[in-house]
Amino acid sequence: MAATPWLLLLCLSLAAGGVLHARAQPDSNGFISIDCGLQGEEGYVDTATKLSYYPDTGFTDGAGTCRNISADYITPSLCKCLYTVRSFPAGARNCYTLRSLVPGLKYLIRAKFMYGNYDALRRPPVFDLHIGVNHWHTVNISKPHVEKSVEALVVVPDDFVQVCLINTGAGTPFISSLELRPLKKTLYPQVTVAQGLLLSERSNFGQIDGNNVIRYPDDTHDRIWTPLVSSGTYTEVSTTSKVIPDSLFEVPTTVMQTAMRPRNVSSGISLSWDPEPQPNNPSPGYIIIMHFSELEFLLFNVTREFSINLDNEPWHPDNVTPKYLYGAAIYNSVPSRKSRYDISIIPTARSTQPPIINAIETYTVVTTTKLGTDSLDVSAIMAIKVKYQVHKNWFGDPCGPETVMVWDRLTCSYATARPPRIIRLDLSLRGLNGDISSSFTNLKAIQYLNLSNNNLVGSIPDALSQLTSLTVLDLSHNQLNGAIPSRLLKRVEDGSLNLRYGNNRDLCANDNSCRLATKRKSNLAIYIAVPVVVSMIVVIVVVVLLCSLRWKRQGSMNNSVEPQNEATTSYVSGNNAHRDSFSLHQLESRRFTYEELKMITNNFQRVLGQGGFGYVYDGFLEDGTQVAVKLRSHSSSQGFKEFLAEAHILTRIHHKNLVTMTGYCKDGEYMALVYEYMSEGTLHEHLEGSKHNGGCLSWRQRL
Ligand SMILES: *[C@@H]1O[C@H](CO)[C@@H](O)[C@H](O)[C@H]1NC(C)=O
Ligand SMILES: *[C@@H]1O[C@H](CO)[C@@H](O)[C@H](O)[C@H]1NC(C)=O
Ligand SMILES: *[C@@H]1O[C@H](CO)[C@@H](O)[C@H](O)[C@H]1NC(C)=O
Ligand SMILES: *[C@@H]1O[C@H](CO)[C@@H](O)[C@H](O)[C@H]1NC(C)=O
Ligand SMILES: *[C@@H]1O[C@H](CO)[C@@H](O)[C@H](O)[C@H]1NC(C)=O
Numbered sequence: 001m002a003a004t005p006w007l008l009l010l011c012l013s014l015a016a017g018g019v020l021h022a023r024a025q026p027d028s029n030g031f032i033s034i035d036c037g038l039q040g041e042e043g044y045v046d047t048a049t050k051l052s053y054y055p056d057t058g059f060t061d062g063a064g065t066c067r068n069i070s071a072d073y074i075t076p077s078l079c080k081c082l083y084t085v086r087s088f089p090a091g092a093r094n095c096y097t098l099r100s101l102v103p104g105l106k107y108l109i110r111a112k113f114m115y116g117n118y119d120a121l122r123r124p125p126v127f128d129l130h131i132g133v134n135h136w137h138t139v140n141i142s143k144p145h146v147e148k149s150v151e152a153l154v155v156v157p158d159d160f161v162q163v164c165l166i167n168t169g170a171g172t173p174f175i176s177s178l179e180l181r182p183l184k185k186t187l188y189p190q191v192t193v194a195q196g197l198l199l200s201e202r203s204n205f206g207q208i209d210g211n212n213v214i215r216y217p218d219d220t221h222d223r224i225w226t227p228l229v230s231s232g233t234y235t236e237v238s239t240t241s242k243v244i245p246d247s248l249f250e251v252p253t254t255v256m257q258t259a260m261r262p263r264n265v266s267s268g269i270s271l272s273w274d275p276e277p278q279p280n281n282p283s284p285g286y287i288i289i290m291h292f293s294e295l296e297f298l299l300f301n302v303t304r305e306f307s308i309n310l311d312n313e314p315w316h317p318d319n320v321t322p323k324y325l326y327g328a329a330i331y332n333s334v335p336s337r338k339s340r341y342d343i344s345i346i347p348t349a350r351s352t353q354p355p356i357i358n359a360i361e362t363y364t365v366v367t368t369t370k371l372g373t374d375s376l377d378v379s380a381i382m383a384i385k386v387k388y389q390v391h392k393n394w395f396g397d398p399c400g401p402e403t404v405m406v407w408d409r410l411t412c413s414y415a416t417a418r419p420p421r422i423i424r425l426d427l428s429l430r431g432l433n434g435d436i437s438s439s440f441t442n443l444k445a446i447q448y449l450n451l452s453n454n455n456l457v458g459s460i461p462d463a464l465s466q467l468t469s470l471t472v473l474d475l476s477h478n479q480l481n482g483a484i485p486s487r488l489l490k491r492v493e494d495g496s497l498n499l500r501y502g503n504n505r506d507l508c509a510n511d512n513s514c515r516l517a518t519k520r521k522s523n524l525a526i527y528i529a530v531p532v533v534v535s536m537i538v539v540i541v542v543v544v545l546l547c548s549l550r551w552k553r554q555g556s557m558n559n560s561v562e563p564q565n566e567a568t569t570s571y572v573s574g575n576n577a578h579r580d581s582f583s584l585h586q587l588e589s590r591r592f593t594y595e596e597l598k599m600i601t602n603n604f605q606r607v608l609g610q611g612g613f614g615y616v617y618d619g620f621l622e623d624g625t626q627v628a629v630k631l632r633s634h635s636s637s638q639g640f641k642e643f644l645a646e647a648h649i650l651t652r653i654h655h656k657n658l659v660t661m662t663g664y665c666k667d668g669e670y671m672a673l674v675y676e677y678m679s680e681g682t683l684h685e686h687l688e689g690s691k692h693n694g695g696c697l698s699w700r701q702r703l
Contacts (some may be wrong), residue, residue, distance in 0.1 A: 027052065030182040031222065032098050036058060036175045037066040037084035044080065049216045053081055053177070059096045061385075063395060064088040067174070069116025073145055079177075082114040087174040088165055093130075093405050094173065095164040095396040098180050103159050106183040106191050108221060110151040111163060112176045116474070117144045125171020130164040133370045133401035137198060138279050139173075153188050154196035154368060158375050164396045168525040181222045190287050190333050190365075197287060197363035200276065203228045204359050206236035206258030206397060219252040225359065230260045233687050234269070237261050237356055239295040246327040251288060251359055256293045256327045258358040268306070268346040269355050274364070275341065284364035288343070288392060291359040292322040292330070297615025304353035309344045310336065319348050322356065329614075335365045373399040373412065374419040380442035381410070381422060387439065388432045398422060401441070413445065416620070421445035428452040428474065435460055436480075450474040452500065460484055460501075465491055476625060481506030502625025502676075590663035594670045601629050625676070627662055632671040 026032050033046070035053040043054035044401070060256045065084040074083060088094040101107065109131065116123040124141035129150060154161075161180075165173035170202075182190075191197055204214055207227035217224035230236045236258060243256035275284055298304065301682055308316045309331060310587060316330050345355040373379070381398050384390065395403065399412035399420035404410060411424035422443050428450045435458035438448060445465055452474040459482030460475065466487075482501075484507060491497035598604065600619035608616045608628055617629045665672040 026180070026182075029220075030102075031216075032178075032180040033153060033331075034096070034178040035081045035084065036177055037064075037068075039066050039084070040554050046079070046081065048079070048213075049192075049222065051216060051222075056086055056096065056178070059098070059178075060086065060094065061097070061395060063091065063094045066471070067118040069114060069118045070120070070144075071462075073116040075112070078114075079112075079147075081192070082112065082116070085114070085118050085174040087172050088167070091163050091167070091174050091393055091395060093166050093396045095162040095392070096175075096178055097162050098161055098178075099160045101156050101159050101161060101180075102182070103157060104185075105156060106185060106187060107155060107156050107161065108151060108153050108179075108181040108183055108223065109161070109163060110149060110179045110181075110224075112178075113139055113141055113148040113150070113174065113646075114142045114146070114176050115141045115642065118171070118174065122277045123171060126168065126172060127171065127173035128166035128168050130162075130166060130396075131366075131368070132164075132372045133397045134196075134368045135280055135613065136163075136196075138168075138368055149199075151199040151224075152366065153181045153191045153199075153363075154197050154366075155191060155193045157193060158372070158378075164397055179222070183221055184250075187221075187617040189248060189365075190331070190625065191457070194367065194369045196366045196368045200286070200362040200364055201273075202226060202359075204258065204356055205260035206230060206238055208236060210452055213611040214252060214254050218254045221250065221497065224282050225252075225255045225550050228260070233263055233267065234260050235263050237295050241325055243293045243295075244326050246291075246329050249291065249327075249361075251291050251327055256358050257293065257295070258292070259295055259358040261356045262354045262554050264607060265352075266356050267354060267355055268344050270345075271341075271343040271357075271360065273341050275338070276364075278543045281364070281366075283337050285337045286341065287332060287363040287365060288341075289329055289331040289361040289363075290357060291361075292320060292356065293324040293327045293358055294324040295356070295358075296353075297324060298353070303350055304356070305348045306345050306355035307348060311338060311340075311342050312344075315343070329359075348703065370401050371417075372397045374421050374445070377419075377422045377443055377445065380439045381407075381425075381441075384427075384437055384653070387434065387437050388427070388430065390427070390430060394417040411448075423469070424448040426450040428454070430454060432456055434458075436464075436475075438463065440464065441467060445469055448472045452479070453477040456480055458482070460488065460507075462487060464488060470497060472498045473503065476500040477503040479506070480504040482508070484509050499657050500625065502621065524597040590674075592663050592665040592667075592672070592674060594665060594667040594672075597629055597665055597670075597672055599632070599676075600627065604629075604631070619674075621662070625662070628675045630675065631671045 007293060018127075031051060033051050033053045034056045035043075035058045038053075040055060041057075043052050045052055065088075067087050069085060080586075098109075111129065122144070124144060126138065126140045128138050129136045131152060131154055136152055138147065139150060141148060163177060163178060167173055168375070182357050188197065202223060202225055204225040205228050207229050210227050210229045212227045214225040214227075219225065227281065233650040237260070238258045241256065243253045245251050245253065246255065260269070270418045275286065278284060286545070288310075295306065303321070305319050305321045307314060307319050314315060315332070320330065322328060345357060346352070347355050378398060385394050398407045399414070399422065400406060409426045409430075410422055412420040413423045414420050423445055424447060425443065426448070429452075430456035432451065434456070436451065436456055438461060440446075441461055441463035442447075444467065447469045449464075449470060449472070456475070456478040460480060462485040464470070464473065465485055480501070484501060488499060489509065492499045493531055511624070592600070597619075600621060601617040602619070604615075604617050606618040608618050617631065619627045619629050621627055662676055663674040665674070
């Protein structure tokens with residue numbers, strides 16, 4: 001019965017999750033296509049690729065704002081994906097998290113930027129782009145109408161990847177679109193865990209139409225092949241026959257079907273470019289990949305053969321003769337660094353045909369050696385972030401890369417060649433609601449965890465005691481209940497854990513007290529289990545039962561000392577000093593020195609009230625637990641025996657409605673009892689009760 005609404009809730013939340021995730025998940029190709037800043041829930045089909053693009057809600061954790069580019073920059077040929085941007089005016093780092101990836105697989109990640117004066121400031125920004133914790137590119141948007149595309153081929157080590165925009169103080173970062181395409185592991189051998197490729201050029205030679213960009217579906221990996229129309233001394237060669245692609249780069253047949261050659265049979269092809277230094281990479285190394293295929297059926301007496309030079313040095317040791325309708329690539333694996341790149345493709349002496357080239361790709365290398373935070377720590381802290389709605393600067397990798405980007409309220413440890421770990425987390429005073437998430441217990445390297453001063457409910461997870469590195473755990477000032485796990489208490493006892501749990505009204509430290517506290521709850525549970533269909537009479541009976549239980553309970557609150565203390569009475573009546581000291585040791589509470597009491601009460605500064613015994617002072621234990629210290633006054637007629645009796649009784653009784661004794665002091669002439677602090681009213685009642693009882697100990701009266 002009771003399970004139905006839960007089931008319903010579960011189904012609802014699953015359904016809601018399903019809707020959101022449909023967008024966040026890769027499509028059947030494994031593609032993720034995001035139109036950043038697109039408003040609403042609906043995606044659309046891109047006219048060129050027929051791929052579906054979706055709004056970016058759900059990828060940025062709610063960071064950033066949606067903006068439209070100025071209508072002045074919208075032209076009929078402009079991709080719809082550039083009409084809107086998401087800008088990030090707040091925060092040093094904001095990230096898109098792309099999920100459900102295959103760890104260890106290679107991916108093409110492409111971000112597009114078109115400023116389009118979206119903020120009407122006419123000031124295109126400069127900002128950094130990171131993949132995870134590694135620098136990718138400095139985006140320098142020079143003109144409002146320029147479409148800038150930044151593409152990288154990287155190995156993604158986890159099942160997610162973050163693309164982060166870093167505000168470097170030169171304008172507000174923004175982004176127009178973000179695309180992710182999986183690549184086979186065997187493709188692009190230059191791409192490793194430690195090295196990614198940043199696209200510089202990807203050109204398709206021999207096109208006759210300069211607008212004929214080739215991408216998906218012709219290229220199953222959706223690389224963008226930019227057409228280069230042959231002119232001047234060059235002309236095009238083409239075929240309509242299928243060209244079998246090479247296995248390392250899988251250049252699509254439509255790209256390989258066209259090529260460029262010099263008009264003059266005895267001339268060569270020359271290509272050149274200047275390196276583009278980046279602020280963080282002043283002399284970038286280049287990876288060059290050239291694609292060749294013979295497109296003409298050559299008779300036996302005809303030969304096409306050429307050599308390739310870079311800066312007049314042979315770049316490839318062998319002469320090249322492209323195979324008819326088979327793609328082949330010539331590439332370097334170690335990046336070359338030059339002040340200028342001059343490539344010449346020269347026909348050999350026995351070649352009767354001019355050289356050809358079908359396509360070329362040039363890349364600079366980006367190092368991806370910086371490690372992101374331990375992935376289990378990341379999943380745990382992400383779950384904590386979602387559960388408790390913690391935002392602030394919690395974007396991107398929790399631990400870095402640089403110390404300035406570490407999430408606030410957490411501290412990490414860094415070791416070479418190992419992922420950073422989260423070692424401290426302070427979520428005190430954050431208004432956390434709900435129970436203590438099991439995700440905290442998944443932060444396996446955590447040493448310090450402060451969850452104090454929140455509204456946490458429920459019990460303390462036993463699994464916290466399994467966190468071997470944990471030395472400080474502050475759970476004080478919450479609404480936790482139930483028993484403190486015994487294994488946790490054991491760690492407190494053996495000194496490996498400093499646990500603070502004060503000011504949780506329904507927490508109990510040992511089994512006896514818990515039994516008392518849970519008794520009423522279990523009774524209630526039985527009544528709740530009674531089916532609702534049972535007639536009103538039953539309900540009334542339950543109500544009556546509950547009421548009488550309450551009455552009984554209230555009665556027993558005043559008398560609760562009685563039933564539990566048959567055993568202790570003997571101590572009270574005993575006048576044997578040995579016995580007294582024996583019972584002192586029996587007390588399962590702490591013995592304080594007078595000096596300690598002075599510290600706890602800040603030199604007996606704040607008086608909470610006065611009982612028959614003496615004054616009651618406000619104090620705090622070193623773990624933050626608030627206590628009331630009842631100091632025996634010199635004028636008190638109460639002797640050590642009575643004092644001991646009260647101490648003994650109170651340590652045996654841990655009850656919600658009774659003050660629980662934390663410890664005692666017997667230091668020379670000073671005697672004091674240290675109680676757990678009750679709310680002002682309750683304590684006051686207690687003290688008032690003492691007064692009404694003629695200044696004597698209430699338990700004695702009742703006894
Ligand atoms: C952007 O333009 C669309 C329609 O073209 C409009 O519905 C939306 O409100 C605009 N958004 C902003 C932030 O101006
Ligand atoms: C951005 O590019 C412009 C030229 O296009 C250059 O003058 C400027 O220094 C660059 N800014 C940065 C921060 O690299
Ligand atoms: C072709 O190229 C060769 C060598 O570069 C040159 O000697 C010759 O004059 C050129 N012929 C024409 C027709 O341009
Ligand atoms: C190759 O042979 C064909 C006929 O067999 C001839 O027409 C052509 O001129 C020859 N080409 C060369 C370069 O010798
Ligand atoms: C936990 O946080 C609270 C509030 O910020 C602070 O007063 C307390 O000292 C912290 N506890 C520990 C053990 O550091």
